[in-house]
Amino acid sequence: MNDTANRPNSETEFARACKSIPGGVNSPARAFGAVGGTPPYIQRGDGPYLFDIDGNQYIDFIGSWGPHILGHRHPAVIRAIQLALETGTSFGAPTVAESELAELVVKLVPSVEKVRMVNSGTEATMSAIRLARGFTGRDVIIKFAGCYHGHVDSLLVQAGSGALTLGTPSSPGVPSGCTADTLVLPYNDVAALGTAFEGKGAELAAVILEPVCGNMGCVVPTEEFLQALRQTCTNNGTVLIFDEVMSGFRVALNCAQSRLGVTPDLTTLGKILGGGMPVGAYGGRADIMDAVSPVGSVYQAGTLSGNPVAMASGLATLQQLVKDDPYNKLESLAAQLEDGLLAAAKNANVPVQINRVGSMLTMFFNEQPVTDFATATASDTDRFAKWFHGMLDRGVYLPCSQYEALFVSATHTPELIDETLEAASATLATL
Ligand SMILES: Cc1ncc(COP(=O)(O)O)c(C=O)c1O
Numbered sequence: 458m459n460d461t462a463n464r465p466n467s468e469t470e471f472a473r474a475c476k477s478i479p480g481g482v483n484s485p486a487r488a489f490g491a492v493g494g495t496p497p498y499i500q501r502g503d504g505p506y507l508f509d510i511d512g513n514q515y516i517d518f519i520g521s522w523g524p525h526i527l528g529h530r531h532p533a534v535i536r537a538i539q540l541a542l543e544t545g546t547s548f549g550a551p552t553v554a555e556s557e558l559a560e561l562v563v564k565l566v567p568s569v570e571k572v573r574m575v576n577s578g579t580e581a582t583m584s585a586i587r588l589a590r591g592f593t594g595r596d597v598i599i600k601f602a603g604c605y606h607g608h609v610d611s612l613l614v615q616a617g618s619g620a621l622t623l624g625t626p627s628s629p630g631v632p633s634g635c636t637a638d639t640l641v642l643p644y645n646d647v648a649a650l651g652t653a654f655e656g657k658g659a660e661l662a663a664v665i666l667e668p669v670c671g672n673m674g675c676v677v678p679t680e681e682f683l684q685a686l687r688q689t690c691t692n693n694g695t696v697l698i699f700d701e702v703m704s705g706f707r708v709a710l711n712c713a714q715s716r717l718g719v720t721p722d723l724t725t726l727g728k729i730l731g732g733g734m735p736v737g738a739y740g741g742r743a744d745i746m747d748a749v750s751p752v753g754s755v756y757q758a759g760t761l762s763g764n765p766v767a768m769a770s771g772l773a774t775l776q777q778l779v780k781d782d783p784y785n786k787l788e789s790l791a792a793q794l795e796d797g798l799l800a801a802a803k804n805a806n807v808p809v810q811i812n813r814v815g816s817m818l819t820m821f822f823n824e825q826p827v828t829d830f831a832t833a834t835a836s837d838t839d840r841f842a843k844w845f846h847g848m849l850d851r852g853v854y855l856p857c858s859q860y861e862a863l864f865v866s867a868t869h870t871p872e873l874i875d876e877t878l879e880a881a882s883a884t885l886a887t888l
């Protein structure tokens with residue numbers, strides 16, 4: 458029997474974890490820092506559901522922060538992992554699975570001619586920045602306020618996600634020298650981009666952005682912004698990097714770049730690429746990628762990079778996405794959720810803004826449209842915290858921050874979205 462408001466076993470486990478793990482968690486985004494309370498401890502996942510150690514069931518809209526577009530425990534993915542495990546876990550030597558996954562990424566992602574596998578999204582963006590600097594012989598990079606690219610020193614400036622949620626968008630511990638060459642601009646601001654290039658065009662190694670942002674909540678780029686990015690980078694010999702760790706294979710099979718019609722020079726990937734195992738990748742134009750060691754001299758390495766278990770998981774996930782092509786279904790489920798949430802909020806007289814691209818969605822408790830960091834952070838986070846707990850207590854597992862996106866999976870159904878909307882109406886009525 459569900460009693461999601463009551464989680465004594467999870468509370469005990471959280472208290473235990475806090476004694477040996479900082480804040481009880483291995484990634485700050487999953488602590489309930491901004492909403493209060495303690496997180497449910499998860500025992501298992503199945504399709505669209507999570508089950509906690511207190512015997513509660515939740516409709517999951519996080520999917521491990523993005524990877525589980527196929528839902529939890531997809532049989533093809535589990536089988537591929539089991540088969541790979543039977544041969545060993547890692548060899549530190551080339552395997553055929555690495556080429557198979559690389560070839561599929563090259564086939565699916567328009568900008569990618571060559572790709573290097575790493576172990577996380579953070580490693581991917583860190584390596585892409587180093588490569589862009591090595592390739593151009595320049596140092597200065599541009600990032601956008603509210604975008605999060607993992608915990609890379611030079612990119613942990615006005616960062617989104619857990620850093621923003623917990624009030625440290627620019628982290629202590631990052632030497633000022635590491636960020637001295639990072640310019641931070643407002644997202645969607647074409648004029649600011651132009652001004653930055655006027656002064657420093659010949660010094661700019663790279664511009665990195667989330668082409669659909671999820672880490673200040675979901676924020677959508679304007680057509681004008683995207684065109685200006687591509688044109689300005691091309692004109693100045695600056696490497697345009699799309700960080701598609703979150704949006705890659707999420708908003709379209711061929712990633713955000715296909716949906717938006719803009720081809721970057723480099724792309725970073727993660728999350729869905731590993732199907733729930735730790736995988737990241739960076740890839741792009743062959744002339745740039747050939748600057749990476751051992752062909753070129755930009756050094757980047759990894760003991761466990763391309764390990765067979767992670768490759769098998771990623772390959773099975775991408776192959777399943779190619780086979781099922783669930784993107785129309787995802788679009789329709791997410792649109793049902795968006796429409797239902799807007800109607801429920803209107804009915805409850807609670808002002809909200811919903812930003813959505815495909816199956817990525819954020820409901821901001823905000824009276825104004827959300828287009829960048831400034832407008833995202835004008836949201837009512839106290840109201841968000843009440844909303845979050847109301848939904849959790851009704852068995853709906855949402856990201857525990859206003860500055861994250863939720864994800865719909867291919868295992869959600871119209872009936873589950875209706876159930877979620879019933880919980881939403883009941884919760885919104887209490888805010
Ligand atoms: C857009 C984006 N880039 C990079 C990262 C870093 O990935 P990871 O957490 O795998 O290091 C994340 C998520 O954390 C992300 O959402």
Ligand SMILES: N[C@H](C=O)CCC(=O)O
Pocket residue numbers: 484485486487522605618619672703861
């Ligand atoms: N928003 C983050 C990544 O996309 C959440 C995951 C994490 O940092 O633990």
